[in-house]
Each structure stands twice: as C-alpha cells, then as structure tokens.
Amino acid sequence: MTVTTTVGSLDDAKRLARGLVEAKLAACVQLDAIAASVYRWEGKVCEDAETRLTIKTLPARADALRAFLDEHHPYDVPQFVALPCRASDAYGEWVKGEVA
Incomplete structure (x- = not known):
C-alpha cells in the first residue's frame, strides 16, 4: 500500500519521513521535490508549493500511520490518501520485514 501526504517545506517532509521509518510505520518514504498545489481553504483559493511524501507501508499499519x-x-x-498497490514479491517481503 502507498499513502501520500503533502507538507509545505522540505524540512517538515524529512522530519515526517524519518519519524515514520523510525516508528516502523513505513519501509520507505520518497520525497518529491516541489509540487504546485491549488486548493480551497476557508473559502479562499490558495496556491502553494508543497513537498509530496509517498509512503510505502502495509494495510495493517494504515490506522497507526494515520494516527x-x-x-x-x-x-x-x-492529506491522507491510501492506495492499494501491487509490488514484486521481493519488494513486498522487504516492506513486510520493515514495518512488521
């Protein structure tokens, strides 16, 4: 399973990524440099640069990851968007070993 979230700075992204891996909630977190986000917040249309985190985990860890x-x-x-995914056997076993 992959989960995506976004944050406003690379420092926040690194902090979250490290925390998730250290807590064994993610086997790997990829940080995508800058994404331009356009969204409505409190009645106003906003544009901001964000860093996207792609979090590799297991469905059994989703609730703890969300918390x-x-x-x-x-x-x-x-943002918490969880998507099922299909991985190679070897990669899937690696993820299981890291978040179990």
Whole structure:
C-alpha cells in the first residue's frame, strides 16, 4: 500500500519521513521535490508549493500511520490518501520485514 501526504517545506517532509521509518510505520518514504498545489481553504483559493511524501507501508499499519500523521503533521487537516498497490514479491517481503 502507498499513502501520500503533502507538507509545505522540505524540512517538515524529512522530519515526517524519518519519524515514520523510525516508528516502523513505513519501509520507505520518497520525497518529491516541489509540487504546485491549488486548493480551497476557508473559502479562499490558495496556491502553494508543497513537498509530496509517498509512503510505502502495509494495510495493517494504515490506522497507526494515520494516527502518527494526525499527531505530527504540521497541517490542521493533513492529506491522507491510501492506495492499494501491487509490488514484486521481493519488494513486498522487504516492506513486510520493515514495518512488521
């Protein structure tokens, strides 16, 4: 499973990524440099640069990962989009070993 979230700075992205891996909630977190986001917040259309985190985990860890983001994410309403994925057997076993 992959989960995506975004933050406003590379420092926040690195902090979250390290925390997720250290807590064994993610086997790997990839940081995508800058994404331009256009969204509505509190009735206003906003444009901001964000860093996207792609988090590799297991479905069994999704609730704990969400709770971690709720506690440590700098946004009031953090993005949490979880998608099932198909991985190679070897990669899937590696993820299991890292987050089990």
